Each structure stands twice: as C-alpha cells, then as structure tokens.
Amino acid sequence: MKLYSYFRSSAAYRLRIALNLKAIEHQIQPVNLLKGEHKSDEYLALNPQGLVPALELDDGRVINQSTAMLEFLESQYSQHPLLPADSFEAAQVRAWVNIIACDIHPIDNLRVLKYLTGTLGASEDQKTAWYQHWITEGFKALEPQLQGPFCFGDAPTLADVYLVPQVYNALRFETDMSQFPKIMAIYQHCNQQAAFSDAKPESQADAPGR
Amino acid sequence: MKLYSYFRSSAAYRLRIALNLKAIEHQIQPVNLLKGEHKSDEYLALNPQGLVPALELDDGRVINQSTAMLEFLESQYSQHPLLPADSFEAAQVRAWVNIIACDIHPIDNLRVLKYLTGTLGASEDQKTAWYQHWITEGFKALEPQLQGPFCFGDAPTLADVYLVPQVYNALRFETDMSQFPKIMAIYQHCNQQAAFSDAKPESQADAPGR
Structure with missing residues (x-):
C-alpha cells in the first residue's frame, strides 16, 4: 500500500508508526504542502478535502482520515494488535x-x-x-x-x-x-x-x- | 445501561439515536450543565473530564467519549449494524x-x-x-x-x-x-x-x- 505523507503532519506520523508496528509493507509518497501539492487535481482525486495523509491500497482504493485508516489496518492485519481483544x-x-x-x-x-x-x-x-x-x-x-x-x-x-x-x-x-x-x-x-x-x-x- | 445526558449535548444526542436504533434497553440520567452538575465529585468519578455524555454499563463500568461508546455498542450489539460488514x-x-x-x-x-x-x-x-x-x-x-x-x-x-x-x-x-x-x-x-x-x-x- 502507499501512504501519502508530509513529514510534519502528525496524522501521517500516526500512520507511519502503525504501519511500522504492524510491519506492513508500504511505500511513502511525500506530498509537499508548502508547494501546494495537496491542492493539485491529482491529489484532490485521492482526497477531496486536500488533507494529508491518504492511504492507497494495492487495488487502488483510497481511505482518508487517519482514524478510519487505523481502524481499517487493525481490522485487516492481526499482527501486533493495537486494540485490546476485550x-x-x-x-x-x-x-x-x-x-x-x-x-x-x-x-x-x-x-x-x-x-x-x-x-x-x-x-x-x-x-x-x-x-x-x-x-x-x-x-x-x-x-x-x-x-x-x-x-x-x-x-x-x-x-x-x-x-x-x-x-x-x-x-x-x-x-x-x-x-x-x-x-x-x-x-x-x-x-x-x-x-x-x-x-x-x-x-x-x-x-x-x- | 445508563446514559448520562444533557438535552442539548450533541455527543449525547448521538448516543440517544444509536441506543434507539439498536433498541437497547437503557435509562437516561440528565446532567444539568447549567447547574454545574458535570463538575460535581459524583460525576467526575464517572467522567474525570467532566464531559457529557458518559455510558454506565449494567455492571457499573463506565465508558467515556461518544466515539468509543458507539464503537463499543456496535461491537456488542449486532442488531441494526451501524457500520457495513465490509x-x-x-x-x-x-x-x-x-x-x-x-x-x-x-x-x-x-x-x-x-x-x-x-x-x-x-x-x-x-x-x-x-x-x-x-x-x-x-x-x-x-x-x-x-x-x-x-x-x-x-x-x-x-x-x-x-x-x-x-x-x-x-x-x-x-x-x-x-x-x-x-x-x-x-x-x-x-x-x-x-x-x-x-x-x-x-x-x-x-x-x-x-
């Protein structure tokens, strides 16, 4: 999968940690907010709010909002659970x-x-x-x-x-x-x-x- | 279970809707924010942030933060699912x-x-x-x-x-x-x-x- 990230975005930082903890193979694609890349047509097609991060799955589908991404990873990747089973x-x-x-x-x-x-x-x-x-x-x-x-x-x-x-x-x-x-x-x-x-x-x- | 609620709290309003949709038996206990009841020792013991709502389970355990309550209800009460299975x-x-x-x-x-x-x-x-x-x-x-x-x-x-x-x-x-x-x-x-x-x-x- 591919994480669209900006080094200083703390929502992207959450995803970087979780992907590492779960050892999920991924690429990081930087989006330069200072250059306005998050407002490009290409990026807005992925995330209509123009917010970083976005998570692109291997089949091309995209998830936005870090909490939704983290819940998705938790439900799909059982290694290193990030929520208690109870x-x-x-x-x-x-x-x-x-x-x-x-x-x-x-x-x-x-x-x-x-x-x-x-x-x-x-x-x-x-x-x-x-x-x-x-x-x-x-x-x-x-x-x-x-x-x-x-x-x-x-x-x-x-x-x-x-x-x-x-x-x-x-x-x-x-x-x-x-x-x-x-x-x-x-x-x-x-x-x-x-x-x-x-x-x-x-x-x-x-x-x-x- | 018991929902600590204030009529105008929109987080409590979310819980009231979800409890109704799932037809979960519950009582509503009003907390009068104008009278400062959310800052009473009794309420702070339930919710240390002094925020409404709080959800008290039948065994006396308490869940705070509406999103956490709703995820809990969804995981425990399968009737009328509020999230897609996929x-x-x-x-x-x-x-x-x-x-x-x-x-x-x-x-x-x-x-x-x-x-x-x-x-x-x-x-x-x-x-x-x-x-x-x-x-x-x-x-x-x-x-x-x-x-x-x-x-x-x-x-x-x-x-x-x-x-x-x-x-x-x-x-x-x-x-x-x-x-x-x-x-x-x-x-x-x-x-x-x-x-x-x-x-x-x-x-x-x-x-x-x-």
Whole structure:
C-alpha cells in the first residue's frame, strides 16, 4: 500500500508508526504542502478535502482520515494488535485516543491557527497560548490514566500511536511538559523503538536537510 | 445501561439515536450543565473530564467519549449494524464520520467558543461566524459523498447518527444550509423515524418547558 505523507503532519506520523508496528509493507509518497501539492487535481482525486495523509491500497482504493485508516489496518492485519481483544478495554483505549483525536489535535490544526491570526487578527503570542492551552487541557485528562511503560501496559497500542506525534508537536511549540512526567516517560520509551523513531518527522525522506 | 445526558449535548444526542436504533434497553440520567452538575465529585468519578455524555454499563463500568461508546455498542450489539460488514466500506463510513467528529464538532465546542469570546475577546458576531465557518467547511466535504435516502443508502449508519445532531446545531446557529440540499433531505428523512425524533433535544425530559 502507499501512504501519502508530509513529514510534519502528525496524522501521517500516526500512520507511519502503525504501519511500522504492524510491519506492513508500504511505500511513502511525500506530498509537499508548502508547494501546494495537496491542492493539485491529482491529489484532490485521492482526497477531496486536500488533507494529508491518504492511504492507497494495492487495488487502488483510497481511505482518508487517519482514524478510519487505523481502524481499517487493525481490522485487516492481526499482527501486533493495537486494540485490546476485550471490547470494554478497547473502549478505554479508544476513549483515551479520542481525547487527542478530537479534543486536542483538530483545535490546534494549521487551518484553525490561520483563522485565528488571519480572520480574527490574533497575535503570534495569542496563537502560541491557544496552541499550548488545548494541549495542556487534554494532557491533564490523559496523564492520570497512564500506566507505563507504554500508555496501556507492556505493548504499544493506538494510544501510543496518537500520543507520540502529539507530544512531538507540544515540544515543538515549547509547551511546558514538566507537569506530565508519565507522558514524557512513555514518549521517551516509545522513541527507543525503531517503529517509532523511524516514523519521526526528521527521519522522513521529505524532511529538510535530507 | 445508563446514559448520562444533557438535552442539548450533541455527543449525547448521538448516543440517544444509536441506543434507539439498536433498541437497547437503557435509562437516561440528565446532567444539568447549567447547574454545574458535570463538575460535581459524583460525576467526575464517572467522567474525570467532566464531559457529557458518559455510558454506565449494567455492571457499573463506565465508558467515556461518544466515539468509543458507539464503537463499543456496535461491537456488542449486532442488531441494526451501524457500520457495513465490509472493512473497506466501514472505513468509508468512519472517514465520513470523522469529518464531523474531528473537523467540525470539537472546534465549535462550547469551551472553545468561551475561549474565543473570553480570552481572545472575540465579539458575538465573530463567534457566530467562526461557528458557521467550520460547519460550512465540513459540510462542503460531506455533501458530495452522500447517497440518500440515508447518508450511505437505505438504512441509517453511524454517518446519520453523527449528521443529525450536527445539522440540528447548524440550524440553531442559523447557518445557511441552502447550499447543502442532500444533507437537508437526509436530515428530514431521518427525523421521520422515531429513533431519531425521540432523541431530539426538545423531546428530552430535561428540556425546558417539559
């Protein structure tokens, strides 16, 4: 399969981790957002929203939206399960994941930040405060639920797949992470695994300076 | 099971529809957000984020986050499936649902609107324009994918469960829906079914004037 990716897209980063964890053979096709490649007719035919990532299956069919892609991979590739077999335990992981997927990530999305500074005339400082605020609110809800060494025990789950890109962004925007020691310990533990470190933005073929 | 609900919460509205569609026996326990009942110690023990809804199972275990609840119900109650049996088709429904669950709803959430008008000092007009902007952007992505008479054909799926509360909110905030004829036709078709109309905010025991 082929993942349409941008090195810094955290939704693409989730997919890169999951594909590595499940050892699913795949290619990564970079889409250069700065050059507007996501708005090309060719890309819009794959993803009408013009969003990265998109996942093209070997038969040419395409799945959009990272959560839908991850649920699809989980249902089709049983190796290294990313959700517990028990439905209630799976619901606990999904609830945790949704705090990142719904309550943090979309509110800090680039298009929202552009609306803030553009249409609403917010300053750079106000934008940064906004960014950090929603991460901090979300992480406050997540931190008490964590076990270790991974989010839900001894093996990575979807929770780690979502957490690592979100922490990466938090650090990039200089969020104070000192109040989240469990999150930071898990982040560092994950990044000792090749599945996670190979998926980092700076490890991608389209990262600057590579 | 017991659904902790607030009549106007659109995430609770999703659950009310799904429980009705699947004909799962349940009680609805109102949580009065205006009286701050969601911040009581009793409620925070159920949902540490203080968010509505929460789903309490018969054995007392609790699931939070509407998407996690709906996936749980789908996995445990096979009657009236809300996702297609085929994994790729299910991914198409989940991708569609995620445009509402991630790209519209969280950005228009009350706590975000409060940050806009409070911390950022946005006017009421700016708040309304923000609200309508994210609905309109999301609906533009959804409208072309719709079939009818329900979102994905002849029976309601998770897509309809998410769509109806989002349209309800759009109308409440006087969003121009004339550019979305397929969405409006599906909204009206859904509301002819008791599972949907019984779940409406104004049909709830905690709605004002009842």
